[in-house]
Amino acid sequence: MSFEKLVNDVRTMCEQEKYRQVLELFDKSKELSLRIRDNPDAALRQFNPSKHTMGYLLALKFKLEMTIGDPEIYLQLMTQLADVFHVEQARNLIDILAFAFHVLTSILVERKQPQRGLLPLLTAIRRLRESPSHLTSLHPHYLCLCLSAKNLSAALSILDTDIISLNYEGPSFDSRGFLLYFYYGGYIYAALKKFSRALYFFEVCLTTPSMAISAIQVEAYKKYVLVSLLVHGKLRTLPKYTSHVIDRYIRNITGLYNELATAYVRDKNPYQEIQKLLKLHGEDFQKDQNYGLVKQCLASLVKRSIQRLTKTFVTLSLKDLSERVGLDGGPREAEHYLLQMIEAGEIHASIDQTQGMISFQDEQLIDSQIVVELESELRDCMFFGEMLKVMNMNLSKDPKYVRKTKGTGSTTFDDPSIKEILSV
Amino acid sequence: LEENIRKRQFKQVLQQCEEGEILNPSGYATTEVYMVMLGCYLATDELEHAKFLWSRIPESFKKDNPVLGNLWNVTKTLKERNILKFRETMTETCWPDNYATLTDVITECVTERITLLISKAYSAIHVDHMATLLGLKPENAKAISHKLGWSMDEGTGVVSPVLKRMEEVEVVKGKNIIEHLANYVSFLEN
Numbered sequence: 001m002s003f004e005k006l007v008n009d010v011r012t013m014c015e016q017e018k019y020r021q022v023l024e025l026f027d028k029s030k031e032l033s034l035r036i037r038d039n040p041d042a043a044l045r046q047f048n049p050s051k052h053t054m055g056y057l058l059a060l061k062f063k064l065e066m067t068i069g070d071p072e073i074y075l076q077l078m079t080q081l082a083d084v085f086h087v088e089q090a091r092n093l094i095d096i097l098a099f100a101f102h103v104l105t106s107i108l109v110e111r112k113q114p115q116r117g118l119l120p121l122l123t124a125i126r127r128l129r130e131s132p133s134h135l136t137s138l139h140p141h142y143l144c145l146c147l148s149a150k151n152l153s154a155a156l157s158i159l160d161t162d163i164i165s166l167n168y169e170g171p172s173f174d175s176r177g178f179l180l181y182f183y184y185g186g187y188i189y190a191a192l193k194k195f196s197r198a199l200y201f202f203e204v205c206l207t208t209p210s211m212a213i214s215a216i217q218v219e220a221y222k223k224y225v226l227v228s229l230l231v232h233g234k235l236r237t238l239p240k241y242t243s244h245v246i247d248r249y250i251r252n253i254t255g256l257y258n259e260l261a262t263a264y265v266r267d268k269n270p271y272q273e274i275q276k277l278l279k280l281h282g283e284d285f286q287k288d289q290n291y292g293l294v295k296q297c298l299a300s301l302v303k304r305s306i307q308r309l310t311k312t313f314v315t316l317s318l319k320d321l322s323e324r325v326g327l328d329g330g331p332r333e334a335e336h337y338l339l340q341m342i343e344a345g346e347i348h349a350s351i352d353q354t355q356g357m358i359s360f361q362d363e364q365l366i367d368s369q370i371v372v373e374l375e376s377e378l379r380d381c382m383f384f385g386e387m388l389k390v391m392n393m394n395l396s397k398d399p400k401y402v403r404k405t406k407g408t409g410s411t412t413f414d415d416p417s418i419k420e421i422l423s424v
Numbered sequence: 425l426e427e428n429i430r431k432r433q434f435k436q437v438l439q440q441c442e443e444g445e446i447l448n449p450s451g452y453a454t455t456e457v458y459m460v461m462l463g464c465y466l467a468t469d470e471l472e473h474a475k476f477l478w479s480r481i482p483e484s485f486k487k488d489n490p491v492l493g494n495l496w497n498v499t500k501t502l503k504e505r506n507i508l509k510f511r512e513t514m515t516e517t518c519w520p521d522n523y524a525t526l527t528d529v530i531t532e533c534v535t536e537r538i539t540l541l542i543s544k545a546y547s548a549i550h551v552d553h554m555a556t557l558l559g560l561k562p563e564n565a566k567a568i569s570h571k572l573g574w575s576m577d578e579g580t581g582v583v584s585p586v587l588k589r590m591e592e593v594e595v596v597k598g599k600n601i602i603e604h605l606a607n608y609v610s611f612l613e614n
Contacts, residue, residue, distance in 0.1 A: 079449075115451025115480070122446065149451065150480040153442050153473055192472045340505075342545045350547045354582050359547070382611050 003035045007046045010055040019092045022054045036062045041069070049081050053089035056081070057096045064103055071107045075116060078104050082120035087127055094167075097124070098137035098177075105141040114148035121145060125158070129167055136167040137177045143184035152188050159185050164387065179205050179216040186223060190293065195231045202227060203239070206250075210243040213250060219288070221250050225257040226293040233304045235261035256281055264297060271326075274298050302327070303341055306334075310347055310360040318356045331356060425460055426525050432533075434464045452482060455489045456522075462495050463526040466502060467533040474499050491520060498530070507538065507559035539568060543585040551581045 006029055013022045026032060036043040040063035047055035068074050078100060090097050101121060108117040121142040129136050139158065146155035163181070186201030202224040206217055228236045235258070238247060251258050256277070263273035278285070278294060285291040305325040309316060318331035327333040338358065341347045348361045395401055428437045441461045445453040453461075458481055465474035478496055486492055494517045501510040511531075519527050538558050542549060555565035562581075569576055569583045576583045 113451065115445075116449070118446045118451060119449075150476045151445070152476050153438075154446055191476070339541065339545055343541050349545070351545055352548045353546060353550055353553060354548045354580070378608055378611075382607070385611065 003031065006032045006035075007043075007055070011047065011052050014052040014054050014086075014089060017088070019054060019089060022058075023092070026058050033062070037066070040066060044077075050084035050086060053086040054093055056085075057090070057093045057100070060100055061096045064100060068103060068107070071111065074107065075104065075120075079120040082124040082127070085124075085127070090128060091167075094128070094137060097128075098141075101138055101141050105144055108145065109148050114145040115151060117145045118142070118149065118151065118154055122154070122157075130165075132161040133164045134167045135163045135165070135178065135181060137174075140177050140180035140184060143181065143188065147184060147188065152192055155185075155188050156192075159188060175208065175210075175214070176216070179208060179214055179220075182208075183216050183220045186220065186227070190223060190227055195227050199224065199227045199231050199236075206246055207239055207242045210245055213246060213253070217246065218250065218253055221254050222257050222288055222290055223293065225254070225261050226290060226297055229261060229264050229297045230293075230300055233300075233307070234265050256284060260294065260297070264301070271298065271301050274301070302337060303346060306337060306341060307347060310349070313360060315357055315359050318351070318358060321358060429460070429464070429529055430525055432467075432529065434468050438464050452485070455485060455492060458485065458492060459495060459523060460526065462492070462499065463523070463530055466495075466499060466530050469502075469533075469537060471499065471503055475503075491523065494519070502534070507534070507557065509559075510534065511559040535568075539572065540588065543572075543574075543587045546585050548582050548584055551576065551583050554583055 006025070009025060010022055010032075013019070013025070036059050040059055043059040044056060044063065047053075047059060049056045063069075081100075085097070101124065104117055104120070105114075108114050121138060125136055125138050125142060128138065142158065143155050146152060166178075182201045182205040186198045186205065189195070189198035189201060202220045205220040206224060208217070210217070225235055228234070260274060260277055263277060264270055266273060274294070274297065278298070282291065285294050302325055306321065309321065309324060318334045321338075322330050322334040325334065325337075327337070329336070335351065338347070338349060338351060342349060350359045350361060351357075352359070425437055425440065428434075437460060441453065441457045441464075444457055445451070445461075458477070461477055462474055465471065465477065478499070481492065494513075498510060498513050498517075501507075501513055514527060514531055535558060542554060542557060551562050551565050551569070554569065555562040558565055558568065560568075565583075566576065569585070572586070572588075574583050574585050
């Protein structure tokens with residue numbers, strides 16, 4: 001069969017939505033593969049990226065295996081592809097699309113132009129995902145570029161929506177992409193000092209079902225320790241559903257950070273202990289890019305001491321507070337810290353400057369604020385409740401699940417009980 | 425954009441500017457867009473975003489447009505929480521006319537934030553200390569406290585701030601209230 005005939009066949013099959021046949025043709029036809037390998041650029045020109053996306057991507061795959069050529073041209077090619085690819089066809093070859101964007105990400109990071117990749121990747125993600133809460137294999141590449149470009153607000157448009165399902169991409173969606181998404185997400189939120197959200201992201205990364213510990217999870221754990229100290233004042237234990245292998249071995253690998261967590265909660269001289277660790281292991285923290293977080297942990301010790309006092313006292317003088325916390329600057333410095341903490345909502349207190357006294361109070365909720373917050377929380381609960389119902393329904397109809405729970409060992413769908421369930 | 429800044433619709437303005445930055449093929453925005461973004465981050469006290477914005481603005485932009493550097497100097501004073509220096513920098517810098525609204529709004533927002541903090545944090549504060557926190561002269565601080573309806577003892581110069589009540593927000597209106605409540609009750613019961 002001539003090359004032109006083969007190309008025509010691919011084009012026709014793409015237009016007729018015969019996607020499996022396109023893949024079979026490429027697998028079987030050595031002629032097609034050889035001709036494309038000889039001149040991938042010419043092969044790319046044979047296929048329209050919007051109508052014959054599968055042919056285009058398969059030709060692109062051969063091109064990427066050989067040489068990318070001019071990076072500028074490659075960037076233009078990918079920007080155009082992101083705008084026009086046929087979504088259904090692209091979903092059949094998502095692994096090639098993800099690899100193509102991975103190559104683009106690497107090129108742009110190397111050339112120190114990561115900001116140029118944000119638009120094509122964001123466009124591709126928005127077109128490919130089934131809904132904003134679906135994760136695709138392109139998400140981690142986008143976050144990597146956002147971090148590299150220091151454009152963290154661009155990342156928030158993706159990160160602020162909770163991920164509740166994976167875009168169906170067959171066996172090509174690997175765990176690395178999933179772990180990287182949550183690691184980068186936690187990193188970005190920590191950089192923006194949104195520590196609660198960062199902690200959640202690192203926790204998801206660490207609680208991913210695992211048979212072995214990934215290097216990504218090791219780095220995530222180090223940051224998890226530091227962010228946990230900032231949010232909760234102690235190292236929060238990982239949830240019960242964390243994989244056994246993580247729970248058992250990760251602390252041994254990250255000994256320095258556990259040492260820091262222990263020093264943080266000491267009653268006596270935690271500040272000096274952490275400073276000692278910083279002096280001894282400053283280079284290790286720098287290498288892990290955690291030096292800034294460690295310094296923030298150190299600075300937060302004063303605030304932790306003040307927060308502990310709110311649990312014991314209802315009123316306290318500024319002088320007393322400064323002495324108990326150990327502030328060299330005296331009442332002035334205490335007032336300065338209090339103002340910062342009141343502004344951030346970390347404590348609720350009122351200072352009477354005439355008497356030099358502080359009154360610690362419970363959180364004062366204002367009526368309309370309570371209603372708005374309650375409304376929002378309830379809406380979220382209702383949404384997740386509905387979603388869990390749908391997921392439960394879909395799972396109970398899944399043949400694999402039914403087979404397992406029934407324990408019949410049946411491999412066909414002739415079992416009447418299965419038929420009954422599937423007919424629902 | 426200027427109209428939205430005047431109306432304090434910062435979220436909208438930032439969304440527009442951030443999209444503009446990504447949509448540009450070079451990945452960079454214009455000086456005006458960077459100024460507006462930086463200004464909005466200062467008005468909304470998002471200093472972390474301001475810091476990352478400054479670090480990604482190309483050096484050539486900073487060199488060719490000293491107004492960006494001036495606004496960054498203002499950012500530094502807010503990061504140091506030095507309100508006196510903030511006001512000095514704002515008044516002593518010669519801002520181009522097209523940024524007059526932006527700089528006015530930044531100053532107003534910072535003043536409002538500090539007065540809100542004072543009303544939350546203090547049950548009694550000396551007017552001189554209030555003036556220091558606001559970066560103003562005591563007479564101006566007195567005027568602000570009068571405007572906000574805070575009582576002041578002229579003899580001792582002690583001001584008693586009052587926490588401003590948030591405006592009542594009507595979450596659901598009219599006939600929908602019953603449907604809304606019924607949905608909630610049904611969900612909670614089941």
